[in-house]
Amino acid sequence: xxxxxxxxxxxxxxxxxxxxxxxxxxxxxxxxxxxxxxxxxxxxxxxxxxxxxxxxxxxxxxxxxxxxxxxxxxxxxxxxxxxxxxxxxxxxxxxxxxxxxxxxxxxxxxxxxxxxxxxxxxxxxxxxxxxxxxxxxxxxxxxxxxxxxxxxxxxxxxxxxxxxxxxxxxxxxxxxxxxxxxxxxxxxxxxxxxxxxxxxxxxxxxxxxxxxxxxxxxxxxxxxxxxxxxxxxxxxxxxxxxxxxxxxxxxxxxxxxxxxxxxxxxxxxxxxxxxxxxxxxxxxxxxxxxxxxxxxxxxxxxxxxxxxxxxxxxxxxxxxxxxxxxxxxxxxxxxxxxxxxxxxxxxxxxxxxxxxxxxxxxxxxxxxxxxxxxxxxxxxxxxxxxxxxxxxxxxxxxxxxxxxxxxxxxxxxxxxxxxxxxxxxxxxxxxxxxxxxxxxxxxxxxxxxxxxxxxxxxxxxxxxxxxxxxxxxxxxxxxxxxxxxxxxxxxxxxxxxxxxxxxxxxxxx
Amino acid sequence: xxxxxxxxxxxxxxxxxxxxxxxxxxxxxxxxxxxxxxxxxxxxxxxxxxxxxxxxxxxxxxxxxxxxxxxxxxxxxxxxxxxxxxxxxxxxxxxxxxxxxxxxxxxxxxxxxxxxx
Amino acid sequence: xxxxxxxxxxxxxxxxxxxxxxxxxxxxxxxxxxxxxxxxxxxxxxxxxxxxxxxxxxxxxxxxxxxxxxxxxxxxxxxxxxxxxxxxxxxxxxxxxxxxxxxxxxxxxxxxxxxxxxxxxxxxxxxxxxxxxxxxx
Numbered sequence: 208x209x210x211x212x213x214x215x216x217x218x219x220x221x222x223x224x225x226x227x228x229x230x231x232x233x234x235x236x237x238x239x240x241x242x243x244x245x246x247x248x249x250x251x252x253x254x255x256x257x258x259x260x261x262x263x264x265x266x267x268x269x270x271x272x273x274x275x276x277x278x279x280x281x282x283x284x285x286x287x288x289x290x291x292x293x294x295x296x297x298x299x300x301x302x303x304x305x306x307x308x309x310x311x312x313x314x315x316x317x318x319x320x321x322x323x324x325x326x327x328x329x330x331x332x333x334x335x336x337x338x339x340x341x342x343x344x345x346x347x348x349x350x351x352x353x354x355x356x357x358x359x360x361x362x363x364x365x366x367x368x369x370x371x372x373x374x375x376x377x378x379x380x381x382x383x384x385x386x387x388x389x390x391x392x393x394x395x396x397x398x399x400x401x402x403x404x405x406x407x408x409x410x411x412x413x414x415x416x417x418x419x420x421x422x423x424x425x426x427x428x429x430x431x432x433x434x435x436x437x438x439x440x441x442x443x444x445x446x447x448x449x450x451x452x453x454x455x456x457x458x459x460x461x462x463x464x465x466x467x468x469x470x471x472x473x474x475x476x477x478x479x480x481x482x483x484x485x486x487x488x489x490x491x492x493x494x495x496x497x498x499x500x501x502x503x504x505x506x507x508x509x510x511x512x513x514x515x516x517x518x519x520x521x522x523x524x525x526x527x528x529x530x531x532x533x534x535x536x537x538x539x540x541x542x543x544x545x546x547x548x549x550x551x552x553x554x555x556x557x558x559x560x561x562x563x564x565x566x567x568x569x570x571x572x573x574x575x576x577x578x579x580x581x582x583x584x585x586x587x588x589x590x591x592x593x594x595x596x597x598x599x600x601x602x603x604x605x606x607x608x609x610x611x612x613x614x615x616x617x618x619x620x621x622x623x624x625x626x627x628x629x630x631x632x633x634x635x636x637x638x639x640x641x642x643x644x645x646x647x648x649x650x651x652x653x654x655x656x657x658x659x660x661x662x663x664x665x666x667x668x669x670x671x672x673x674x675x676x677x678x679x680x681x682x683x684x685x686x687x688x689x690x691x692x693x694x695x696x697x698x699x700x701x702x703x704x705x706x707x708x709x710x711x712x713x714x715x716x
Numbered sequence: 717x718x719x720x721x722x723x724x725x726x727x728x729x730x731x732x733x734x735x736x737x738x739x740x741x742x743x744x745x746x747x748x749x750x751x752x753x754x755x756x757x758x759x760x761x762x763x764x765x766x767x768x769x770x771x772x773x774x775x776x777x778x779x780x781x782x783x784x785x786x787x788x789x790x791x792x793x794x795x796x797x798x799x800x801x802x803x804x805x806x807x808x809x810x811x812x813x814x815x816x817x818x819x820x821x822x823x824x825x826x827x828x829x830x831x832x833x
Numbered sequence: 834x835x836x837x838x839x840x841x842x843x844x845x846x847x848x849x850x851x852x853x854x855x856x857x858x859x860x861x862x863x864x865x866x867x868x869x870x871x872x873x874x875x876x877x878x879x880x881x882x883x884x885x886x887x888x889x890x891x892x893x894x895x896x897x898x899x900x901x902x903x904x905x906x907x908x909x910x911x912x913x914x915x916x917x918x919x920x921x922x923x924x925x926x927x928x929x930x931x932x933x934x935x936x937x938x939x940x941x942x943x944x945x946x947x948x949x950x951x952x953x954x955x956x957x958x959x960x961x962x963x964x965x966x967x968x969x970x
Contacts, residue, residue: 211918214925221911228904270926271917280925338792345799352806356813364814365826371810372736375748375803382755382796389789390762772863798869805962812966 210265212258213282213333215251216290219244220326227319234313238305241318245294245301248325252287252294259287264694264704266335274705275396279335283701284691285534289332289462292538295673296454296545297325299666303549304447306663307556312358312445320357324350324451331459335705337385337395340463344381344427348374351456354448355440366440373426373436381423387416398705400471401698417472421481424467428460430519431488434512438496441511442504442561446552449504453511454545458537461518468522469530469695482523487617490516494624501563503551503636506628507544510587513621514540517602520614524605531685531692532601538684539586539594539677546583546670553580553667554636556652559645563632568641577637579664582671584633586678588626594678597685721761728754741811741821748807752800756793763789836885843885850878858952859938859945868948872955879956880963888967899960906953913946 223244230236259265259282266281268274282290301321308317327347334340352374356367389395391412392403407413422433429437437457441449464482472478493513500506518540521533555561557569557576570577582593589595599622606615644651652660677684694700728750735747768783815821854874861867883891917927930942938945 211922211925214918218911218915218925221907225904225907225911228907231900267924269924270928271924338795342795342799345803349799349802349806352810356810359813359817361817364810364817367810368741368814368823368826371807372744372748375807376736376751378803379748379751379755383758385792386755386759386762386789389759389792395788794869802958805966809962809966 210258210267212251212255213265213267213280214269216248216255216294216329217326217333219248219251220322220329223248224319224322224326227322228316231316231319232314234310237313237318241301241321242298242305244322245298245325249294249298252291255282256287256291259284264700266704274335274707275394275399278339279396279398279705280333281335281398281701281705282333283694283704284687285462285465285695286332288534288538288687288691289458289541290329292541293325293328293332293455295670296451296541299545299549299670300447300451300454302662302669303450303552303666304445306659307447307552308445309358315357317354317357320350320353321451324354328455328459332462335397337388337397337400341378341381341385344459344463345378347456347459348378351452355444355452357444357448359443363443366443369436370440373433377423377426380419380426384416384419384423387412387419391416396705397466397470398698398702401473401702404471405473413472414475414477417468417475417478420467420472421464421478424460424463425485426460428457428464428515428519429512430485430515431492434489434493437512438500438505438508441508442502446504446548446555449507449551450545450548453507453548454541457511457515458541461515461537464519465522465530465533465695469525470698470701479523479525482519483611483614486516486520486523487613488516489513489519490617490621494621494628497628498624503554503561503563503632504548506563506632507547507551510547510625510628511544513625514544516621517599517618520618521602521605524602524609524611524614525696526605526609527689527692527696528601528608529605530695531688532598532605534688534691535598535601535684536595538688539598539674542670542673542677543583543586543594546667546674547587549667549670550580550583553652553663556649556663557644558642559649559651563635565645566636566642567639568637570637572641576664579667579671580637582674583667584629586674588629589622592678594674594681596678597681598688717765718761721757721765725754725758725761728757739823741814741823744823745804745807745811749800749804752796752804756796756800759789759792759796763792840885843881847878847882850881851875854878854952858948861948862939862944868951869955871948872952873959875952876956876959876963879960883963883967888964892964895960899957899964902953902957903961906950906955906957908950909953910947910950913943913950916943916946 223240227237227240230240264281264283266279269278269280271277304317304321324347327343327350330343331340331347334343352367352371355370356364359367385395388400391407391409392400394400394403404413426433441452468478468482490513493509493511493516496509497506497513500509514536517536518533521529521536551561553576554566554569557573558566560566586593586595589599599618602618603615606612606618644653652663655663732747732751732754735743735750738744738747763786766783766785768785771780771784771787773780811821818826820826854871857866857874858868858871861871879891879895882894914926917923917929918925920929928942928944930940934940
């Protein structure tokens with residue numbers, strides 16, 4: 208039985224994008240199609256998740272060429288969860304952009320590009336081939352370049368130049384790494400690499416290749432010395448674009464790191480120590496950055512960096528509990544980061560401002576809305592019943608068990624800084640004296656019709672509910688994370704799913 | 717031949733890096749183009765330079781009768797070239813737009829994103 | 834460019850180059866060639882025409898906006914990739930071929946349709962890029 212379901216999340220997004228291109232210049236039709244298409248994709252992703260959970264790892268050989276010669280598509284629990292999360296975030300952002308993306312941007316082709324971006328994300332999660340991963344990364348970053356520049360003013364274009372340069376550099380390094388890896392193993396299928404890389408005798412070359420991958424993915428996931436493009440660009444585009452970037456783009460880098468360093472370059476003490484060092488420094492520098500910024504979206508940009516460190520730390524410890532913690536954190540982070548950037552958009556819509564020093568009194572003017580915004584903000588901090596709390600427990604436990612006290616201290620420090628900054632922001636934005644809203648040429652939230660208000664809030668409510676579920680139903684998510692971590696620490700199942708039941712090395716020369 | 721190509725690759729990478737580190741936007745694009753070419757050439761060398769037939773088995777045979785060239789690096793390079801074609805044309809349009817909007821091609825003067833509002 | 838030799842040559846070169854691009858497209862399965870190269874040659878034909886006759890005339894010659902070719906080509910390629918799934922339930926992108934070869938063209942299969950899609954996308958993309966750049970020059 209061939210599993211066609213695995214290709215559907217990609218095909219569906221591509222199909223929607225193409226369909227939207229046929230409706231070029233018709234904003235109303237495009238808005239309708241994007242919402243319906245995203246909802247459909249959510250359905251497909253949920254089915255895929257259900258199938259993977261009930262039947263185990265699903266794989267498919269594109270073009271009916273046997274692995275390792277063709278391109279393998281494979282959905283294990285990790286890929287299926289991430290596709291599902293992408294679809295949830297994608298659905299919410301597509302709802303959000305219906306209300307917030309200006310008709311001019313829509314006419315420049317915002318929605319087709321948005322769906323190409325999601326297709327690239329889904330492809331990157333589902334592929335089992337390193338070069339194919341590169342291609343999906345490129346589809347993703349080309350789309351993100353267009354989204355970040357679309358309709359640009361000065362700051363946006365400048366941010367885009369920085370974003371563009373660093374990301375293209377990351378791609379070149381990634382491509383170099385692929386070239387070297389192909390040179391030393393003669394294959395690019397990830398499962399095949401998992402068999403061949405550990406037996407290579409020239410460990411020096413393998414280490415260099417691993418470092419190249421680390422740098423390439425490190426730039427994309429914004430880790431310590433390589434993150435400077437992120438705070439320079441993420442606050443410039445419209446809120447919907449920031450939301451999808453903040454929620455998903457850096458997380459693909461994290462996914463790639465997790466995949467490569469649990470499957471291909473394994474049992475390498477130097478790399479694990481290096482990952483831990485990077486994680487500690489990422490957490491500290493991201494936290495410090497968030498501490499001194501005043502623009503809401505800049506603060507959130509630094510939070511992205513800070514919290515990437517938690518996941519890299521979990522990966523660096525490399526025990527099952529740690530990876531489960533990192534995985535749980537990843538699940539929580541995608542939803543919450545998407546949501547807080549939409550919250551930043553809502554604050555701007557309410558007041559016309561983004562600088563926390565010029566804001567105040569939202570709680571006295573909009574108490575219910577403030578309570579709604581409290582959910583993602585407090586989930587971010589990890590106030591106990593909410594979603595950020597549980598993964599940290601596992602990370603702490605793993606760090607203490609393994610004796611990684613620096614990592615433990617850094618995660619603790621990062622959590623406290625997050626708490627402090629969010630509390631400071633809460634005090635400045637929600638308490639205090641209400642200020643008169645400052646309209647910069649767009650309709651303020653209070654002047655909108657009730658229907659439009661509801662449409663604006665719907666995606667935030669949706670993601671808050673998901674966040675609440677992750678927090679309150681932590682048992683389910685925890686079990687899922689443990690399953691994922693089990694698969695990652697023991698990749699035998701993954702390799703067998705790719706090669707089927709045939710002998711593992713039938714073409715040995 | 718390998719040594720010559722390896723030196724070329726190194727020079728392309730070095731020149732590309734140098735150009736990226738300059739301040740001018742146009743030089744940035746040139747650097748990116750050089751880096752991309754270096755990476756493609758690197759894949760080409762690492763796929764082994766063998767003189768051989770195209771990897772197509774003739775109708776009358778069941779397996780390769782002669783030495784054949786590895787097709788995978790060429791497929792990879794072709795894909796990478798197409799991708800960098802798209803990226804470079806986007807980059808050229810972007811720097812043109814940036815020059816118009818910002819009014820300079822000096823990267824050091826592009827710091828609106830770091831200002832506090 | 835106001836050169837009468839160039840202008841006359843461009844008029845004759847346009848159909849020739851397009852014919853050549855189709856030839857390259859069709860020989861692409863076993864021999865060097867294919868949709869990407871063919872598409873580039875076809876767009877060079879139009880770019881040459883645009884150099885000699887100006888942008889407006891080229892647009893009139895094309896009749897449709899080149900941007901429209903992109904979704905068209907993408908649809909063709911997607912459909913050719915999906916055809917094995919729909920026809921025989923084989924994996925995505927498996928080659929499906931008509932049993933009898935057609936004279937001149939040879940065997941027709943999903944690979945050819947995929948290449949035609951690529952051809953259209955390449956023509957659409959490169960013409961859109963070049964027209965946009967030269968418009969704002």
